[in-house]
Amino acid sequence: MTVQTRYFVLISLLFVATIIVITYINLQAEGNEFIHIRMHLSMEPDIQILTLNEISDHHDFNTTFFVESSDAGYLNPRQSCSVEAAARAQYPHLVTIYMTKVQVEKMEQQNDWIKNLTNVKLVHLEAKKFFTNDNLGRIYEEVKNTSPHKVEHVSDLARIALLKKFGGLYIDLDAVLLKSTADLNSFLLKNFANGILKFQKGHPIVEALYHRLNETKFNSMSWTGLGEELIRKVMADTCNFTTNNFEEASQTCNVTFLNNEYFLPVFWGNWKDLFGKDIELETYKPEVMKLAYAIEFSNFLTSNIPIVKGRRQLFEQVAKKYCPSVYHTLPKFYKR
Ligand SMILES: *[C@@H]1O[C@H](CO)[C@@H](O)[C@H](O)[C@H]1NC(C)=O
Ligand SMILES: *[C@@H]1O[C@H](CO)[C@@H](O)[C@H](O)[C@H]1NC(C)=O
Numbered sequence: 001m002t003v004q005t006r007y008f009v010l011i012s013l014l015f016v017a018t019i020i021v022i023t024y025i026n027l028q029a030e031g032n033e034f035i036h037i038r039m040h041l042s043m044e045p046d047i048q049i050l051t052l053n054e055i056s057d058h059h060d061f062n063t064t065f066f067v068e069s070s071d072a073g074y075l076n077p078r079q080s081c082s083v084e085a086a087a088r089a090q091y092p093h094l095v096t097i098y099m100t101k102v103q104v105e106k107m108e109q110q111n112d113w114i115k116n117l118t119n120v121k122l123v124h125l126e127a128k129k130f131f132t133n134d135n136l137g138r139i140y141e142e143v144k145n146t147s148p149h150k151v152e153h154v155s156d157l158a159r160i161a162l163l164k165k166f167g168g169l170y171i172d173l174d175a176v177l178l179k180s181t182a183d184l185n186s187f188l189l190k191n192f193a194n195g196i197l198k199f200q201k202g203h204p205i206v207e208a209l210y211h212r213l214n215e216t217k218f219n220s221m222s223w224t225g226l227g228e229e230l231i232r233k234v235m236a237d238t239c240n241f242t243t244n245n246f247e248e249a250s251q252t253c254n255v256t257f258l259n260n261e262y263f264l265p266v267f268w269g270n271w272k273d274l275f276g277k278d279i280e281l282e283t284y285k286p287e288v289m290k291l292a293y294a295i296e297f298s299n300f301l302t303s304n305i306p307i308v309k310g311r312r313q314l315f316e317q318v319a320k321k322y323c324p325s326v327y328h329t330l331p332k333f334y335k336r
């Protein structure tokens with residue numbers, strides 16, 4: 001080859017390379033097809049985000065669902081642990097997370113473990129579109145404009161609306177599931193909290209909760225106004241729970257009332273058991289733990305307490321055992 005030919009080849013190659021780079025950038029900006037190609041090349045799909053319509057065929061009574069209503073856009077370490085634990089406990093049943101906001105890039109960085117869990121699905125719950133029913137829409141606007149507890153209240157509304165739409169098990173993101181709940185029928189905890197609920201689609205309690213929203217003059221200052229308070233009203237009106245008689249209410253409303261300890265083996269007032277030292281998971285309250293379906297860790301009290309890997313806090317031992325993938329991706333020291 002002459003020198004000129006070599007220069008010609010070199011310049012042509014540079015030209016082609018430049019075109020490829022420009023095309024790459026443009027296509028990436030436009031999204032869609034190119035991302036599809038990239039998926040094929042790396043053989044590793046990006047985190048998939050579904051719409052409500054796409055998830056609806058897969059939802060059934062054994063489906064677990066979480067709601068992330070803080071608009072964070074991704075799942076923090078503790079939430080991640082809850083999701084992985086649920087995916088393992090409920091396998092092969094579906095675990096879904098309804099997120100009011102999704103930041104895919106951030107999730108790719110922080111929540112990469114999700115791709116390994118085949119029974120976990122993420123759904124973008126666009127609150128504005130979702131709460132369209134006259135009444136839900138009205139309360140949603142009130143919550144947005146007046147509530148000092150927006151995150152909790154939006155989540156309260158979402159869980160009622162999703163139970164009405166699909167049924168299933170709702171569980172707060174600050175609970176680590178220890179075993180499958182597939183053996184449980186429609187239930188409420190005896191404390192009537194709304195952090196853990198399982199209902200068949202069309203269950204009279206869910207219908208009553210939904211109708212009650214219509215009549216309730218929502219007091220946005222009340223933290224439990226769309227949760228425990230609402231459930232207690234329905235218990236009295238619909239289930240005849242007037243004499244604190246769980247058995248009668250259970251028959252009237254065809255629902256099981258479970259002891260709180262099944263999901264709260266560590267009472268929230270004792271949160272120090274979870275984050276202090278020198279308690280061994282293997283020997284902690286064996287009679288209670290034998291029956292427990294989950295451990296709730298009361299995020300509203302504990303979110304700022306650091307967990308230090310290797311310190312053997314009870315929560316750390318739970319994480320290592322029930323959410324091992326997430327546990328191994330965590331830094332040595334983490335909060336929420
Ligand atoms: C996901 O699975 C792959 C293949 O089994 C494994 O190499 C990888 O470490 C896993 N990632 C996480 C975050 O668990
Ligand atoms: C839920 O799971 C239980 C136990 O695996 C099973 O008997 C039941 O048929 C399942 N229900 C649905 C709706 O899939």
Ligand SMILES: *[C@@H]1O[C@H](CO)[C@@H](O)[C@H](O)[C@H]1NC(C)=O
Binds near residue numbers: 134135210214
């Ligand atoms: C809520 O109230 C509106 C207006 O009174 C009524 O049209 C609607 O049917 C009610 N919805 C429910 C679920 O009760």
Ligand SMILES: *[C@@H]1O[C@H](CO)[C@@H](O)[C@H](O)[C@H]1NC(C)=O
Binds near residue numbers: 240242
């Ligand atoms: C509700 O409870 C009261 C008092 O126990 C009883 O008299 C009444 O028959 C019950 N109503 C229904 C609908 O079960």
Ligand SMILES: *[C@@H]1O[C@H](CO)[C@@H](O)[C@H](O)[C@H]1NC(C)=O
Binds near residue numbers: 185200254
């Ligand atoms: C009670 O609920 C179970 C499922 O949880 C259902 O199969 C049964 O038909 C219900 N009974 C009545 C009387 O509604």
